[in-house]
Amino acid sequence: MTAFLWILFGYLCGSIPFSFIIARLKGIDITKVGSGNVGGTNVLRNAGAFYGVLSMILDLLKSFIPTYLALKYSGNIAYFVAFFSVIGHIYPIWLKFKGGKGVASTVGTYFALNPVLALIFYLLWLPLTLTTKYVSLASITTLSVIGLLSFIYSPKLGILNVLLALLSIYKHKSNIERLLNKTERKTDIVEIFKKSFKK
Template sequence: MPASLPPALVAALVLLAAYLLGSLSGSLLLGRLRGVDVRTQGSGNAGGTNAFRTQGARFALGVVAIDLGKGALAAWLALQLAPAWAWWSLLAVMAGHVWPVWHGFRGGKGAAAGVGALLVLWPLAVALLVGLWLLVLIASGYVGLATVLAAASLPLWAWLLDAGAPASGFAVAIALFIAFTHRENLRRLWRGNELRFERARLLHRWRGRA
């Protein structure tokens, strides 16, 4: 990008690029190759969990790879071109994933894109998030609950690890964003009709064998 461009314009272009990258939904792009729209099946969400439930593991793996990759690319571009806005690019790519301009503003819930960006901006946090996510999933079988609690732990990790003001502030923003996009999951949990991923409830199965 030309050095003569004003910094504010560079930042705006970086954030726009992050949003447009986020709008490239893995499940919808791969779904077009298969002739399906996952938003018309299962929970109606364009995320990896619904892709797994409706299209199978291989399809879902491709979805997650695309969604992680676009988040990582958005954060990497921001670090190269407008480092001061790198954390904002994380929110922009998540927003693109949830409200994709290419797909009628009906996308997923932003978690995979956010994790992809964190792999570039704060990789240690990803290891902690994934560890907690797996523990909750194994114990409960609820993917949405595991995602919300993992995101909610980010501010705690930022404080314990003394991650600094930018990371701490955006940790809170990410946690709130994920809670918002998973609000229907939380409502269904409250009502007792949230879908449970039974095969992931390893703790329950181990107890049953004991």
């Protein structure tokens, strides 16, 4: 498979709008509720724990699978496939290029290229989310840390993960404004799970 086809494969996989599809299963148009963002967090808030977690897992897998396959069969092209799978999530062709913010799909590339970084991500992200209740703050902080840590393993991994972090930070620009203005919405994950289990 040529480099172009690998990259196209990564982009098309990343473009599958799982968060949109999963929310639809519950009769919700995720683009019209909450933040309007086509991502797992918005599904979690508006459709419940099961649908939110399922969306996050599928968003993770859609970047993990093409990146892993490219790494296995074509080596370094996997870094480009990883990048474009996240681009696909953020700018999906199926939703007029209006997608999510790339956090779960970025973590999917971590699992494919260096699982240790994926573990570190969750070890940092989860406590930050639980203590601050700001998913956006936890996400952009942890992605930034992972981007810098990646240089310990290799320059190409560091460059990729810094680019992915910057891309997600750019997509979080409205969240950053709200954080600075102290108007950002808090997300109590524990409470969401409690409510979901009571139903």
